[in-house]
Amino acid sequence: xxxxxxxxxxxxxxxxxxMTLQCAQDMNHEYMxxxxxxxxxxxxxxxxxVGAGITDQGEVPNGYNVSRSTTEDFPLRLLSAAPSQTSxxxxxxxxxxxxxxxxxxxxxxxxxx
Amino acid sequence: GQNxxxxxxxxxxxxxxxQINCTYQTSGFNGxxxxxxxxxxxxxxxxxxxxxxxxxxGRFSSFLSRSKGYSYLLLKELQMKDSASYLCAVRDGDYKxxxxxxxxxxxxx
Numbered sequence: 269x270x271x272x273x274x275x276x277x278x279x280x281x282x283x284x285x286x287m288t289l290q291c292a293q294d295m296n297h298e299y300m301x302x303x304x305x306x307x308x309x310x311x312x313x314x315x316x317x318v319g320a321g322i323t324d325q326g327e328v329p330n331g332y333n334v335s336r337s338t339t340e341d342f343p344l345r346l347l348s349a350a351p352s353q354t355s356x357x358x359x360x361x362x363x364x365x366x367x368x369x370x371x372x373x374x375x376x377x378x379x380x381x
Numbered sequence: 382g383q384n385x386x387x388x389x390x391x392x393x394x395x396x397x398x399x400q401i402n403c404t405y406q407t408s409g410f411n412g413x414x415x416x417x418x419x420x421x422x423x424x425x426x427x428x429x430x431x432x433x434x435x436x437x438x439g440r441f442s443s444f445l446s447r448s449k450g451y452s453y454l455l456l457k458e459l460q461m462k463d464s465a466s467y468l469c470a471v472r473d474g475d476y477k478x479x480x481x482x483x484x485x486x487x488x489x490x
Binding site for chain 1: 423424426429478479480483
């Protein structure tokens with residue numbers, strides 16, 4: 269059982285480049301989310317989705333786009349990378365019900381030069 | 382939004398007990414989670430509280446007081462492998478989970 273699969277693990281971009289971080293889960297979870305983690309600031313919610321076709325903004329959505337065409341996939345797009353987007357990105361999913369916990373992907377270390 | 386506070390760092394000796402406090406302010410409390418995160422790895426679930434009181438799970442226990450906006454994670458019989466960051470997270474409403482900045486626990490021999 270793969271759980272939450274996140275790719276790539278590492279990425280270096282130049283300012284202004286665009287890219288997509290991939291996230292897929294095989295647990296039939298309705299809820300999926302993207303967080304960024306910066307030193308001293310903890311995990312901050314970028315975007316989330318409560319089901320296919322439904323997305324919403326989190327705490328720090330600017331500069332990022334998401335879509336949810338299937339239950340399994342929830343890609344995160346950086347439209348025009350900026351040095352301020354240098355961070356570790358985590359995708360997470362849960363069934364979204366009651367006590368259900370988040371399952372995290374292994375993370376992407378992104379550096380924008 | 383959320384305001385979640387926890388200490389930045391704590392140090393303890395192997396075999397000892399450490400208590401990590403977390404205070405929060407939220408408009409729609411719907412549960413509090415604790416996660417463990419080792420350096421360079423993803424967070425993993427430790428505990429969940431939605432009602433007041435103590436939840437015990439082996440060496441780890443978590444306490445919640447909703448009226449005080451307060452929780453703590455108690456780590457007993459500390460082991461070297463417990464050196465990690467511990468994240469307090471509060472669910473607001475049905476889905477959204479907001480995290481504190483994390484407490485780095487260092488266990489010394």
